[in-house]
Amino acid sequence: MFLSKSCVYAIRAALLVTSRTNKRTRDFIPLQEIAAELNLSFHFLTKILQQLTQAKIMESFRGPRGGVLLAKPASSVYLIDIIKVVDGMGAFEDCVLGLPDCSEKAPCPLHREWKKRRQELRKMFERYTLADLARGKRVLNLKN
Amino acid sequence: MFLSKSCVYAIRAALLVTSRTNKRTRDFIPLQEIAAELNLSFHFLTKILQQLTQAKIMESFRGPRGGVLLAKPASSVYLIDIIKVVDGMGAFEDCVLGLPDCSEKAPCPLHREWKKRRQELRKMFERYTLADLARGKRVLNLKN
């Protein structure tokens, strides 16, 4: 998997929060509901989303009527923001052959080619926002 | 990591075997030597290269003067062949969001984009052979 499971769950949850958010009322969305819809453990989801709230991508609120909400408009949350928090940027920076000494000056045989491709991937995640992906999707099937 | 560590080691080992092979004598290359140069455990390497010999990418020979050798010319061993054996093709087929139901008919929000990119990656691994990558490299630093 290019992205870790945790990262993928974070993105799915963010997508769900996006599509669930009522722009007028901005009620918090309980993690129980998100976990149920994504079909994954509530406590596990909790830990993942904590990373997003700590990174100020989401904000959370405790107690009855609590939950999470995007901290900013979905149109300004890029997928790369989430990836950076959960997985880090290693996938877009490391040598494809895992060689620690591979660099511009001492490139591994695949260096040039891989660099091109991984930049394309990075651009893709830098280009799309939660709003882009939630848009137009009548039914988002995000279950496992 | 896009490729597993085992897969990366398999590629590195194959690259080393390629660059070490004397086309005239075609002596087998002992795994001890390969392990030493790649700086990884002999027994671990053994298991990885067994996959390649079982897949007929390499051939092996036991006893003194034994070792491994490419089963065919380096110019006809594509990186994808090795990846297919060690990691399988999941990386080039699965949904980037890990959704089992994502398909052409019911695509996830990133489906189209990801498909393009992963095809590019696949093409890259389908294009390069061991000979391509071993060529011209005076010193291959394949150590961890």
Added chain:
DNA sequence: AAGATATAAGACTCTTTAATCTTAAATTAT
């Protein structure tokens, strides 16, 4: 035939990632 050398195969251990469970803290509603 015997000893040395080398891969094969499988059991075992360690590390990382994934997932669960328990307790604490915050907030609301009554």
Added chain:
DNA sequence: ATAATTTAAGATTAAAGAGTCTTATATCTT
């Protein structure tokens, strides 16, 4: 105030990937 609801935090367990170790088998050399 008290009880109910909800996230936070940390401990614990499970599963998968990575790596090691032991024993078996094949082959060469003497």
